[in-house]
Amino acid sequence: MNEFALIERFFQRSTHDSAVRIGIGDDAAVVAPAPGCELAISVDMLVEGRHFLPDVDPESLGHKTLAVNLSDLAAMGAKPRWALLGGALPDADERWLAAFTRGLFALADRFDVALIGGDTTRGPRNLCVTIIGELPAGCAITRAGARPGDDVYVSGTLGDAMLVLAALQGRTVLDEATLAALRARLERPEPRVALGQRLRGVATAALDVSDGLVGDLGHILERSRVGAQIDVASIPRVPALDERLGGRERELALSCLLAGGDDYELCFAAAAAARDALRAIARDTGVPLTRIGTITAQTGLRVVDENGNAMAAVPGAFDHFRQ
Amino acid sequence: MNEFALIERFFQRSTHDSAVRIGIGDDAAVVAPAPGCELAISVDMLVEGRHFLPDVDPESLGHKTLAVNLSDLAAMGAKPRWALLGGALPDADERWLAAFTRGLFALADRFDVALIGGDTTRGPRNLCVTIIGELPAGCAITRAGARPGDDVYVSGTLGDAMLVLAALQGRTVLDEATLAALRARLERPEPRVALGQRLRGVATAALDVSDGLVGDLGHILERSRVGAQIDVASIPRVPALDERLGGRERELALSCLLAGGDDYELCFAAAAAARDALRAIARDTGVPLTRIGTITAQTGLRVVDENGNAMAAVPGAFDHFRQ
Numbered sequence: 001m002n003e004f005a006l007i008e009r010f011f012q013r014s015t016h017d018s019a020v021r022i023g024i025g026d027d028a029a030v031v032a033p034a035p036g037c038e039l040a041i042s043v044d045m046l047v048e049g050r051h052f053l054p055d056v057d058p059e060s061l062g063h064k065t066l067a068v069n070l071s072d073l074a075a076m077g078a079k080p081r082w083a084l085l086g087g088a089l090p091d092a093d094e095r096w097l098a099a100f101t102r103g104l105f106a107l108a109d110r111f112d113v114a115l116i117g118g119d120t121t122r123g124p125r126n127l128c129v130t131i132i133g134e135l136p137a138g139c140a141i142t143r144a145g146a147r148p149g150d151d152v153y154v155s156g157t158l159g160d161a162m163l164v165l166a167a168l169q170g171r172t173v174l175d176e177a178t179l180a181a182l183r184a185r186l187e188r189p190e191p192r193v194a195l196g197q198r199l200r201g202v203a204t205a206a207l208d209v210s211d212g213l214v215g216d217l218g219h220i221l222e223r224s225r226v227g228a229q230i231d232v233a234s235i236p237r238v239p240a241l242d243e244r245l246g247g248r249e250r251e252l253a254l255s256c257l258l259a260g261g262d263d264y265e266l267c268f269a270a271a272a273a274a275r276d277a278l279r280a281i282a283r284d285t286g287v288p289l290t291r292i293g294t295i296t297a298q299t300g301l302r303v304v305d306e307n308g309n310a311m312a313a314v315p316g317a318f319d320h321f322r323q
Numbered sequence: 324m325n326e327f328a329l330i331e332r333f334f335q336r337s338t339h340d341s342a343v344r345i346g347i348g349d350d351a352a353v354v355a356p357a358p359g360c361e362l363a364i365s366v367d368m369l370v371e372g373r374h375f376l377p378d379v380d381p382e383s384l385g386h387k388t389l390a391v392n393l394s395d396l397a398a399m400g401a402k403p404r405w406a407l408l409g410g411a412l413p414d415a416d417e418r419w420l421a422a423f424t425r426g427l428f429a430l431a432d433r434f435d436v437a438l439i440g441g442d443t444t445r446g447p448r449n450l451c452v453t454i455i456g457e458l459p460a461g462c463a464i465t466r467a468g469a470r471p472g473d474d475v476y477v478s479g480t481l482g483d484a485m486l487v488l489a490a491l492q493g494r495t496v497l498d499e500a501t502l503a504a505l506r507a508r509l510e511r512p513e514p515r516v517a518l519g520q521r522l523r524g525v526a527t528a529a530l531d532v533s534d535g536l537v538g539d540l541g542h543i544l545e546r547s548r549v550g551a552q553i554d555v556a557s558i559p560r561v562p563a564l565d566e567r568l569g570g571r572e573r574e575l576a577l578s579c580l581l582a583g584g585d586d587y588e589l590c591f592a593a594a595a596a597a598r599d600a601l602r603a604i605a606r607d608t609g610v611p612l613t614r615i616g617t618i619t620a621q622t623g624l625r626v627v628d629e630n631g632n633a634m635a636a637v638p639g640a641f642d643h644f645r646q
Contacts (some may be wrong), residue, residue: 003443006415010424015437020405029439031405033457037357041439043453045409047446082354085334086368086451092329101333114338116352116364120326123370128409128451130366134356
C-alpha cells in the first residue's frame with residue numbers, strides 16, 4: 001500500500017462539519033472559523049535518515065523544516081501567519097539548537113510568520129511543523145479546478161534537488177560551482193509564497209512539486225478529472241540537467257525532471273486567457289514561469305519527448321512507503 | 324538544560340503580530356484570525372519508547388494521541404474543532420493502522436473533532452497531533468491569572484497513571500481489578516473537555532496535569548507571580564494510593580500524587596466566591612472537583628503533609644530532557 005492509498009483508506013473520512021471547506025487530500029486543509037475568514041492549515045514531518053541526513057547543517061535544516069510547510073501554503077494561495085513545531089531530539093545539544101532555530105526564524109521573519117507553539121521531547125530526530133495561513137473566503141487554489149484546454153505551468157526549474165542528491169551519492173559528477181548552487185536548492189528551498197498568493201483567481205489548480213512532477217501533476221489530474229500532455233523539451237531546467245538530457249546520463253536527467261522531488265516549485269493550470277497576467281506575475285515576483293503542456297479532456301498523463309513521441313516508460317513519483 | 328529552559332531560550336520570542344493573543348508558554352496558543360474569533364492551537368508529540376511502549380495496544384494509542392491534545396484545549400477552556408496528524412511509522416502495517424485510527428476516530432467523534440490534515444512517512448514511530456479549538460474572544464483560561472486567596476482545585480484523582488506504571492514495571496503490586504482500572508487511566512486518559520469549557524469565567528488560571536502536580540502547578544505560580552500552599556491530605560486519590568500513603572510505600576505514593584504525570588486532570592485556581600458555582604459544575608459534568616490548597620501572595624510552593632508540617636523534600640516534575 002502506498003502513502004496515498006494509506007491516507008485514503010485510514011485517515012480520509014467525510015465530515016458533517018460545514019466549516020471544513022477542504023479536508024485531507026490537498027496541499028493544505030481549509031477551515032472557516034468565522035464568516036468571511038478562512039484558514040489554510042498543513043502539517044509536514046521531517047525524519048532523520050529519510051528527509052535529511054544526520055550530519056545535515058542544522059541551520060539549513062531549520063530553514064527547510066519551515067520551507068516545506070510554507071510551500072504547501074503557497075500552493076493554496078494562502079498568506080502564512082503562524083507555525084507550531086513538534087520536535088523530537090536525541091539530546092539537548094545547544095549548538096545544534098541555536099543553529100536550527102537561527103535557520104527557522106530567519107525564514108519565518110522573511111515571511112512574517114510567528115512561531116506560536118511547540119512541543120519538544122527526546123527521541124530519534126523528527127521535526128513536525130504545522131503551518132497556518134489566511135485566505136480571502138472562497139479563494140483557495142485547490143487541486144480540483146483544472147479544465148481541458150488550460151495551460152500547465154511550473155515555476156523555477158525542476159530536478160535541481162534530485163540532481164545534486166545524485167552527485168552527493170556519487171551517481172554523477174558536478175563541478176564545484178554547480179554543486180554549491182544546486183546544494184542550496186536542495187538544502188534551502190525557496191517556498192514560492194508571493195507567487196502562490198498572486199495565483200489566486202488566476203490558476204485553476206495548483207500544488208507544490210515535492211514528490212516529482214509526474215506524480216504531483218497526477219494529483220491535479222485525478223482531482224480535476226482531466227488529463228494532460230506535457231513536453232519534456234519545455235520543462236525548465238538548469239544547464240547541468242540540460243547537458244545530461246542529450247548524453248549518456250539521459251535516464252538520470254529524465255528522472256530528475258519528471259520524478260525528482262524536493263524542488264518545492266509550484267505546478268499549476270491556468271486558462272490560456274491568463275497568459276498575459278502570468279507574464280506580469282512572473283515579472284513582479286521574479287519567479288520564472290514556464291508553460292510545459294496542456295490539460296486534456298482525455299484522462300491520463302501523456303509525456304512527449306523532444307522528438308514529439310509519447311514516452312512509454314515515465315519515471316514515477318516518490319512514495320514514502322514504497323521505497 | 325531542561326525542556327522548559329530549552330523552549331524559553333531557543334523557541335520563545337516576542338512577536339509584533341497583534342493577532343497572537345497567547346504565544347508559546349501556555350497549554351495552547353491563542354490567535355485571533357478575525358475580529359471576535361479566537362482559536363486555541365496546540366501540538367503534542369508522542370515518541371515510541373518514551374511516551375508509549377512498542378507493544379502498546381494501537382487502539383489505545385490512537386485514543387491517547389488525540390486525548391493529550393484535547394486535554395491541552397480543555398485547560399484553555401476551548402471547544403475542540405479540528406486536528407491534524409503527522410505520523411512516522413516503521414512500516415505500513417494495516418492491522419496496526421486500522422486499530423490506531425479506530426481509537427483516534429472514536430475519541431474524535433465523541434468530541435466532534437474533524438481530522439483535516441496529515442502527513443505520513445516512514446521512520447521511528449512518532450505521532451504528532453496539532454489540535455485547534457475555538458473560544459469566545461478574550462475568554463481563554465491562561466496560566467497567568469491566579470490571585471492570592473484563590474482556591475486551588477484538581478479534577479478527578481491524581482497519581483493513577485504513575486501508580487499503574489510502577490506496577491507494570493514491577494515496582495509495586497496491584498490486584499487485578501485495580502490494575503485493569505488504573506491501566507485504562509494510563510492508556511485511555513479522559514480529556515476534561517466539557518469541564519474546561521465550563522471553567523471559562525470561573526477559573527482564574529488553569530492547566531492540565533501532564534507532568535505532575537508540583538511541576539505543573541509551578542507553571543501557574545510562575546506565570547501568575549504568586550505562590551501556593553497545598554495539602555497532601557486533600558489531594559484526591561484512588562484507594563490503592565491512599566493505602567500506600569500510610570504504609571511502607573509512602574515514598575512511591577507521594578511521588579504519584581505530587582510528581583505523577585499522564586493523568587490529564589485539570590488543575591486550576593478560582594476565587595472562594597466561586598465555590599458554589601464549582602459544585603454545580605462538578606455535578607453537571609460528573610467530574611469530581613477537589614479543593615487542595617490556596618494561592619498565596621508569597622511566591623513558592625509550600626506542600627503540607629498530613630500532620631500539618633511543610634514538606635522539606637517534594638518530589639519534582641517530569642522533565643523530558645533530564646530523565
